[in-house]
Amino acid sequence: MAALDPRQHYGEGFHRFERALGAAAPGWLMALRKDAFARFAELGFPSTKQEEWRYTSVAPIAERAFELASDGAGELSRDEVEHSSFPVYACSLFVFVNGRFAPHLSAPRALSGSPFVESLASALEHPSERLEPQLAKLASYDAAPFVALNTAFLHDGALVQVPEGVAVEAPIHLVYLSLPGRGPRVSHPRTLLVMGRGSRATVIEDYVSLGVGPGFTNAVSEVRLEAQAQLDLVRLQREGAHHFHVSDVHVVLGRDSRFAAHDFSLGAALVRKDVAANLAGEGAECTLDGLYLASSRELVDNHTLIDHASPHGTSRELYKGILSGAGRGVFHGRIVVREGAQKTDARQTNKNLLLSRDAEVDSKPQLEIAADDVKCSHGSTIGQLDEASLFYLQTRGIDAPSARRLLMRAFASEVTSRIHQEPLRDEIEEILLGRIAREEAALS
Amino acid sequence: MTAPLLEIEDLCARAGGEEILHGINLVVRQGEVHAVMGPNGSGKSTLAGVLAGKPSIEVTQGKVCYFGRNLLDIAPEERAREGVFLAFQYPVEIPGVSNMYFLKTALNAGRKHRGQEELDAIDFLALVREKMKLMQIDEKMMNRSINEGFSGGEKKRNEVLQMAVLEPRLAILDETDSGLDIDALRIVSNGVNSLRSPERSMIVITHYQRLLDYIVPDFVHVLGSGRILKSGGKELALELEQKGYAWIEGGGGR
Numbered sequence: 113m114a115a116l117d118p119r120q121h122y123g124e125g126f127h128r129f130e131r132a133l134g135a136a137a138p139g140w141l142m143a144l145r146k147d148a149f150a151r152f153a154e155l156g157f158p159s160t161k162q163e164e165w166r167y168t169s170v171a172p173i174a175e176r177a178f179e180l181a182s183d184g185a186g187e188l189s190r191d192e193v194e195h196s197s198f199p200v201y202a203c204s205l206f207v208f209v210n211g212r213f214a215p216h217l218s219a220p221r222a223l224s225g226s227p228f229v230e231s232l233a234s235a236l237e238h239p240s241e242r243l244e245p246q247l248a249k250l251a252s253y254d255a256a257p258f259v260a261l262n263t264a265f266l267h268d269g270a271l272v273q274v275p276e277g278v279a280v281e282a283p284i285h286l287v288y289l290s291l292p293g294r295g296p297r298v299s300h301p302r303t304l305l306v307m308g309r310g311s312r313a314t315v316i317e318d319y320v321s322l323g324v325g326p327g328f329t330n331a332v333s334e335v336r337l338e339a340q341a342q343l344d345l346v347r348l349q350r351e352g353a354h355h356f357h358v359s360d361v362h363v364v365l366g367r368d369s370r371f372a373a374h375d376f377s378l379g380a381a382l383v384r385k386d387v388a389a390n391l392a393g394e395g396a397e398c399t400l401d402g403l404y405l406a407s408s409r410e411l412v413d414n415h416t417l418i419d420h421a422s423p424h425g426t427s428r429e430l431y432k433g434i435l436s437g438a439g440r441g442v443f444h445g446r447i448v449v450r451e452g453a454q455k456t457d458a459r460q461t462n463k464n465l466l467l468s469r470d471a472e473v474d475s476k477p478q479l480e481i482a483a484d485d486v487k488c489s490h491g492s493t494i495g496q497l498d499e500a501s502l503f504y505l506q507t508r509g510i511d512a513p514s515a516r517r518l519l520m521r522a523f524a525s526e527v528t529s530r531i532h533q534e535p536l537r538d539e540i541e542e543i544l545l546g547r548i549a550r551e552e553a554a555l556s
Numbered sequence: 557m558t559a560p561l562l563e564i565e566d567l568c569a570r571a572g573g574e575e576i577l578h579g580i581n582l583v584v585r586q587g588e589v590h591a592v593m594g595p596n597g598s599g600k601s602t603l604a605g606v607l608a609g610k611p612s613i614e615v616t617q618g619k620v621c622y623f624g625r626n627l628l629d630i631a632p633e634e635r636a637r638e639g640v641f642l643a644f645q646y647p648v649e650i651p652g653v654s655n656m657y658f659l660k661t662a663l664n665a666g667r668k669h670r671g672q673e674e675l676d677a678i679d680f681l682a683l684v685r686e687k688m689k690l691m692q693i694d695e696k697m698m699n700r701s702i703n704e705g706f707s708g709g710e711k712k713r714n715e716v717l718q719m720a721v722l723e724p725r726l727a728i729l730d731e732t733d734s735g736l737d738i739d740a741l742r743i744v745s746n747g748v749n750s751l752r753s754p755e756r757s758m759i760v761i762t763h764y765q766r767l768l769d770y771i772v773p774d775f776v777h778v779l780g781s782g783r784i785l786k787s788g789g790k791e792l793a794l795e796l797e798q799k800g801y802a803w804i805e806g807g808g809g810r
Contacts, residue, residue: 499611504648504702507608508662508718509636509669518661522652522701529652 269302367393406439639725
């Protein structure tokens with residue numbers, strides 16, 4: 113079998129995609145897609161010779177002929193996606209199947225602020241000029257081939273716009289569901305969150321797959337917070353062991369705004385996440401928390417960038433990993449403090465539990481500080497489950513597997529406890545418990 | 557005389573590459589309280605560790621029978637479910653696991669093992685509240701992580717609270733008095749005394765006689781260099797207090 117040429121493969125896919133859409137899209141969008149694809153064709157998939165990709169080979173993605181997933185939502189009933197929604201918590205639920213909005217699977221709660229959410233595709237059908245200054249402005253694809261590819265295939269996704277001063281009480285739950293096809297399939301979910309001045313919301317990006325076939329999710333999210341806006345963004349990756357997940361999140365924080373990301377990677381053949389937060393406005397507060405689990409031969413790679421561009425910014429970053437089997441974790445946390453960003457207060461922590469001899473983690477902080485009156489710290493730890501704690505639990509009648517699960521859960525709780533809404537935290541912990549049980553079972 | 561609950565025969569054990577216990581013999585019957593005293597390094601905590609199943613201690617010789625079963629063959633969690641309880645000298649802090657959740661899990665593990673129905677949250681709370689009052693532990697403390705940020709006294713009270721909830725048949729208290737001021741000592745002792753019963757035996761390990769003013773033992777054993785050097789009634793502790801450990805180690809007590 114001849115090796116796959118990604119440029120040619122995705123080029124053909126791109127032409128089919130363009131043809132299928134016809135002239136339905138506005139001119140600026142067609143031009144954007146063409147430009148993005150041209151950039152992808154120039155860049156190609158990254159190689160491990162590039163510093164940013166040193167620890168993560170994307171060859172398993174590049175070598176597979178992923179076809180663009182077409183809309184398969186019609187085949188699905190709400191029951192089939194039931195397990196993807198949170199059973200207890202009253203969220204506004206928006207389901208996207210292979211990147212396309214599926215209204216019949218969604219259950220927006222009329223009174224809870226769903227008017228602020230719509231599908232990108234329908235927003236682009238209407239006079240779309242209002243989106244032009246927003247879309248693809250934060251997520252630059254100039255040096256990012258996966259972002260370029262997502263932008264080339266930009267068609268649908270979630271658009272969340274919370275107007276000035278509005279507090280959305282019910283969390284907005286965006287489920288991005290990958291549906292398997294006959295062959296390997298790719299989808300390019302896109303999310304655009306625009307938080308108006310002084311607005312408040314909680315948004316959950318939830319990446320799920322049905323079935324076990326190999327799939328590839330290539331997601332891009334752009335988040336803009338105007339002054340004093342507050343956003344909690346929970347990102348849940350739970351697509352499963354045969355899936356490939358690449359995502360980019362770009363956030364820009366206005367003056368005195370507050371952004372908190374709670375990122376969970378619960379395992380896939382390969383997960384690569386890039387998060388870039390730009391503290392553009394003075395006094396902005398940014399929290400990036402993450403929890404990643406990798407077992408057997410899974411790989412989770414988190415690259416984060418916190419860019420302090422203005423004075424009086426605060427950032428807190430806590431990433432924790434549980435690695436077992438031949439699982440690998442990568443954490444690369446870059447913090448930039450620009451000249452003039454005085455009184456910046458930045459703290460970064462990365463902690464890892466290595467549960468097997470073959471598990472591995474590469475942890476790399478990178479601080480670039482160009483201002484002199486700042487507080488910046490970072491710390492990184494790698495350890496095992498504490499034997500004394502295990503024994504203590506056992507002496508109270510708790511069997512060793514349960515004790516190990518309890519300690520893993522305790523390790524994770526430092527991240528989950530920072531989700532302030534209790535029902536949401538409970539939902540996440542419940543999902544996590546299932547994952548931890550699998551992790552523990554693989555140990556013995 | 558009641559039936560023996562615990563029979564230790566010629567027990568030898570190593571820890572940290574060193575022989576610590578050199579042939580311990582001890583019989584504990586139901587309802588008895590035995591004090592084990594001795595200077596630092598005499599092997600008191602190693603003995604406690606052997607009984608609880610601490611993995612870093614290696615038994616090199618001897619037997620330990622618990623209700624006629626070979627205790628050394630049983631995993632630590634099963635020993636606990638069968639009624640062995642160790643109150644730690646240094647209780648472990650476990651951030652991220654609440655005391656309440658931990659204790660409920662522990663209690664239900666034991667109940668399940670004994671074929672009893674597991675307690676739900678409401679019944680458990682009712683049970684634990686009563687014991688909390690006894691140990692002067694409030695609900696706020698119970699909702700905090702296991703021993704995290706607890707003072708020395710709070711940790712020891714928490715150990716005895718766990719004992720009160722789990723209702724062991726053999727309780728081993730490893731220097732439960734260490735680091736306690738007089739008020740805490742009184743609370744802890746009251747808790748322990750309230751748990752004395754004809755069905756429950758205790759091994760109270762201590763360096764000082766002081767604790768035995770509060771928890772009055774039936775027997776006192778003096779440990780030195782990994783052996784029991786002398787056994788007697790509660791008056792032995794007083795004699796020891798007056799004469800010091802050197803008296804026994806020098807062979808005076810024999």
